[in-house]
Amino acid sequence: MLTLGSLVFTANAQEAPKYRRSALSMIRIDGKFATPNDDQVDQAWNSYPFPDKYDKLPINVTLSNPAKKEFNGTEVAKDLLFAKDDSVAQALMAQLAAQGVGERMVKSWYNYDEGRKTVNMSTIQRAGCYDASEMDKMIAQSQARGTASLGDAGIQLIGNSYVVCSQLTFVSNEFAAALVEAAALSKAASIKMPAAQQAAVKGAQAAYEEGKNGYSVWTKTWLFRLDWNDATRKAFEDKFDWNGTTGTLKAGATIDPAMFSLKYVGMSKANNLVVGLGQDAATIINKAVARNVDKVYAQLQKTYDEFKPMTPVLSNDPQIVAQIGMKEGLEGGEKFDVLEQNLDMQTGTITYKKVGSVKVDKKNVWDNRYAAGSEADNAAASLKGTVFLGKAKKVYPGLLLKQAK
Amino acid sequence: MLVAALTVGCQLVEAKSEADKQTLAWRYEIDPVGVGVQGTYQIKVWSYSKDPVVATEQSKKNAVHGIIFKGFLPSSDGRIPGQKPLDPEVNAEQAHEDYFKQFFDDGGKYMQFVSLTNAGAIAPGDHLKVGKEYKIGLIVSVNVDALRKQLETDGIIKKLGGELGNSKKPTIMVVPSDRWCNQHGYMMAFSNQGQTVKVPDYKAALQNDPNLLQVISKINEMMAERGFPLKNLETELKSLESEAAEDNMTQSGSGSEIAESPVDALKKVAKADIIMQIDWTLNQMGSDASVNFNFQGLDSYTDKQVAGASGTGQGSFSAPVPVLLQEAVLSYMDQFNSQLQNHFDDMAANGREIKLKIKKWDSFADNLETEVGSDELSTLIEDWVRENTVSGKFNTVDATENMMRMEQVMIPLFDPKRPDRAIDARYWARGLQKYLKTIKTTNAPDGIDCKLMMKGLGEVQIILGEK
Numbered sequence: 063m064l065t066l067g068s069l070v071f072t073a074n075a076q077e078a079p080k081y082r083r084s085a086l087s088m089i090r091i092d093g094k095f096a097t098p099n100d101d102q103v104d105q106a107w108n109s110y111p112f113p114d115k116y117d118k119l120p121i122n123v124t125l126s127n128p129a130k131k132e133f134n135g136t137e138v139a140k141d142l143l144f145a146k147d148d149s150v151a152q153a154l155m156a157q158l159a160a161q162g163v164g165e166r167m168v169k170s171w172y173n174y175d176e177g178r179k180t181v182n183m184s185t186i187q188r189a190g191c192y193d194a195s196e197m198d199k200m201i202a203q204s205q206a207r208g209t210a211s212l213g214d215a216g217i218q219l220i221g222n223s224y225v226v227c228s229q230l231t232f233v234s235n236e237f238a239a240a241l242v243e244a245a246a247l248s249k250a251a252s253i254k255m256p257a258a259q260q261a262a263v264k265g266a267q268a269a270y271e272e273g274k275n276g277y278s279v280w281t282k283t284w285l286f287r288l289d290w291n292d293a294t295r296k297a298f299e300d301k302f303d304w305n306g307t308t309g310t311l312k313a314g315a316t317i318d319p320a321m322f323s324l325k326y327v328g329m330s331k332a333n334n335l336v337v338g339l340g341q342d343a344a345t346i347i348n349k350a351v352a353r354n355v356d357k358v359y360a361q362l363q364k365t366y367d368e369f370k371p372m373t374p375v376l377s378n379d380p381q382i383v384a385q386i387g388m389k390e391g392l393e394g395g396e397k398f399d400v401l402e403q404n405l406d407m408q409t410g411t412i413t414y415k416k417v418g419s420v421k422v423d424k425k426n427v428w429d430n431r432y433a434a435g436s437e438a439d440n441a442a443a444s445l446k447g448t449v450f451l452g453k454a455k456k457v458y459p460g461l462l463l464k465q466a467k
Numbered sequence: 468m469l470v471a472a473l474t475v476g477c478q479l480v481e482a483k484s485e486a487d488k489q490t491l492a493w494r495y496e497i498d499p500v501g502v503g504v505q506g507t508y509q510i511k512v513w514s515y516s517k518d519p520v521v522a523t524e525q526s527k528k529n530a531v532h533g534i535i536f537k538g539f540l541p542s543s544d545g546r547i548p549g550q551k552p553l554d555p556e557v558n559a560e561q562a563h564e565d566y567f568k569q570f571f572d573d574g575g576k577y578m579q580f581v582s583l584t585n586a587g588a589i590a591p592g593d594h595l596k597v598g599k600e601y602k603i604g605l606i607v608s609v610n611v612d613a614l615r616k617q618l619e620t621d622g623i624i625k626k627l628g629g630e631l632g633n634s635k636k637p638t639i640m641v642v643p644s645d646r647w648c649n650q651h652g653y654m655m656a657f658s659n660q661g662q663t664v665k666v667p668d669y670k671a672a673l674q675n676d677p678n679l680l681q682v683i684s685k686i687n688e689m690m691a692e693r694g695f696p697l698k699n700l701e702t703e704l705k706s707l708e709s710e711a712a713e714d715n716m717t718q719s720g721s722g723s724e725i726a727e728s729p730v731d732a733l734k735k736v737a738k739a740d741i742i743m744q745i746d747w748t749l750n751q752m753g754s755d756a757s758v759n760f761n762f763q764g765l766d767s768y769t770d771k772q773v774a775g776a777s778g779t780g781q782g783s784f785s786a787p788v789p790v791l792l793q794e795a796v797l798s799y800m801d802q803f804n805s806q807l808q809n810h811f812d813d814m815a816a817n818g819r820e821i822k823l824k825i826k827k828w829d830s831f832a833d834n835l836e837t838e839v840g841s842d843e844l845s846t847l848i849e850d851w852v853r854e855n856t857v858s859g860k861f862n863t864v865d866a867t868e869n870m871m872r873m874e875q876v877m878i879p880l881f882d883p884k885r886p887d888r889a890i891d892a893r894y895w896a897r898g899l900q901k902y903l904k905t906i907k908t909t910n911a912p913d914g915i916d917c918k919l920m921m922k923g924l925g926e927v928q929i930i931l932g933e934k
Contacts, residue, residue, distance in 0.1 A: 129860060201509070203505060204504060205504060205509055207790060207791075212785075296753060304753065307754065373591065375592050404595070407598075458520070459594075462594075
């Protein structure tokens with residue numbers, strides 16, 4: 063695993079770090095958490111455009127509030143502020159396992175047809191081709207196998223499948239403010255000096271008055287990764303008789319959902335959006351949901367290395383150019399660290415040293431959102447890569463750019 | 468402005484001088500990346516320098532240098548085969564110092580044979596700082612066919628089979644292996660002296676297996692590129708059919724014990740010096756298909772294996788089987804040819820191996836122990852063979868009064884009296900036939916007549932007594 067700024071991983075010197083696309087299944091936890099208009103939230107959640115940066119992995123499951131809280135604003139607020147999230151993660155994991163989410167994800171990759179009991183490799187091939195970098199395509203073109211190798215690489219993307227479980231909670235600020243006030247008052251009660259105690263009580267009450275208006279949208283996101291390796295692949299594919307790229311379930315064979323498991327990766331929060339619900343509640347809810355989902359994606363990228371695009375510098379004359387773009391989620395303005403790889407020949411250890419920073423030029427983001435080999439038909443396609451702003455002389459070809467937190 | 472221009476100019480000169488210095492040291496490593504399109508190797512070349520720009524510049528020279536003098540090992544998973552250097556001679560570079568100095572000079576010939584993949588972009592992980600210097604990996608394609616041709620034309624390396632001379636360049640015919648034919652149901656029954664044996668039915672295989680034709684065609688194309696047009700199996704089978712009547716006569720005429728299978732008959736008609744047997748198995752491991760490929764080069768004269776290459780390609784669920792087969796051919800042909808070259812070198816030095824059998828008709832009143840002058844007839848024959856083989860090499864494995872069997876009879880490739888004339892086993896054996904005619908015995912006062920018969924290309928039978 064690669065981390066910034068210090069020693070990173072011990073690896074074979076020939077083993078190159080490579081950013082690959084991830085596939086996400088987004089699930090909203092159905093909690094009815096003090097939400098003013100849950101149906102509207104659902105609608106906003108479901109209509110939110112899926113980001114280009116990820117592949118969508120459709121699985122149809124419902125997750126319920128793992129804490130089994132009643133619809134009670136105070137309880138929800140307490141949960142949001144103080145609940146221990148690891149226990150929630152375990153409860154969610156149990157729900158995901160019970161609904162065979164790992165199996166559903168794998169079947170989704172393999173286009174499993176429940177009626178015919180068949181699978182095929184088309185989704186995996188397509189994802190592999192789309193994930194291919196410009197360099198991958200050029201290398202493939204000068205090989206006897208041609209671009210078929212790009213499709214084959216899709217199998218490696220299955221291990222980059224994630225379930226993102228998000229709990230969106232609309233809660234009246236009054237509940238949270240009251241809890242904060244209660245905590246502050248309790249602290250004030252322990253102050254012995256009357257004047258100081260009075261000031262603390264006043265302060266707590268003032269904070270309550272100021273904070274009690276409107277609603278906040280709190281989002282917690284739990285991330286799980288499909289546990290996928292060669293052995294799992296073999297166990298699954300061996301259940302089928304293969305004819306070319308199509309497999310038919312062997313007579314008498316069954317697929318045990320327990321073959322596929324998920325690993326808990328971590329939890330992140332986005333909880334500081336405050337909205338005052340006016341008359342046009344739908345618009346405000348849509349906006350609030352959109353902002354929070356944005357935050358979920360941003361948090362994923364900030365928190366987890368596997369979602370941070372990384373690519374070598376292609377050229378630095380006259381501008382810094384690298385071959386990533388909209389396909390990797392760039393919009394302009396993102397910051398990237400410039401990393402130099404250092405190899406210790408004796409131990410084979412590679413360390414990464416930050417040697418600079420660059421920023422994506424908003425006017426020159428490369429639109430590479432097309433299938434391998436196809437031609438784009440817009441002006442941005444004439445770019446050979448995205449332009450980065452920074453000190454070009456120090457950022458020479460081959461150095462790695464990795465999206466900063 | 469002038470100062471700035473001078474500074475940049477000086478830096479460039481320094482970089483070039485540094486590159487030259489580093490290039491002379493030839494410090495680099497080569498890893499295979501993939502099986503390149505026909506005639507090319509796709510490799511990653513790791514170059515070292517204190518300046519990353521210099522290391523990048525060196526890469527192309529290093530790649531070509533490596534292909535000529537070092538070759539490379541197989542990939543760590545063994546799926547991409549290694550390749551031997553084009554010039555395997557020790558100290559080859561020193562032997563042609565002036566040539567290679569010019570060849571690798573800036574703008575030298577080397578540039579014609581190498582191209583950078585993706586315009587020289589460096590892949591993630593291929594730009595490494597090692598101590599105070601840089602190790603840069605660049606993926607390049609080396610046009611090894613064109614490079615080989617250039618070196619052959621310039622007289623630096625030998626042409627495949629070149630030492631055997633153009634007049635008798637060995638010929639090759641590609642056939643599917645017996646195992647492959649059997650596995651795919653392309654066998655036919657053949658009666659050999661009353662015993663039924665199964666032999667490959669090449670005609671049925673060609674007519675029914677589309678992959679076979681493609682594979683043979685690809686090998687044909689690649690061998691033609693090396694100056695070795697192949698004997699086409701399909702054409703030879705047609706020739707064989709037209710000569711069927713004659714073959715039947717051979718099987719049933721005097722000396723009828725020489726039974727010749729259809730395969731032997733084909734070999735005789737095609738007269739290919741090397742039979743290249745190909746064999747592949749398609750492995751299905753889950754969704755992945757891979758091809759296990761095997762080449763065997765058999766000397767038609769002896770049926771001994773003289774070259775071979777085999778391996779299993781990388782699995783794929785995207786590449787169709789013909790592409791996997793083509794990839795296998797491209798992967799292993801150079802290895803195969805390299806071994807073939809060793810065989811040709813050996814032939815040039817030690818001659819061609821055949822077998823010789825001497826027998827007698829019942830009507831022949833003498834035998835091999837008949838005294839002729841002070842020696843037995845068998846001794847005279849051995850003496851002739853000794854005098855007419857390369858370094859007198861042959862091995863009498865069996866000798867009785869009625870028969871002699873000699874193996875590892877090393878016949879010259881060219882007639883010593885007419886060096887421009889390439890000779891084969893039949894031509895060589897005619898010399899023996901003529902010699903026998905000069906030997907007079909009481910029972911054969913006009914010399915010993917004998918019948919010369921061939922089995923395949925490399926087995927001669929001489930039957931004493933009559934023609």
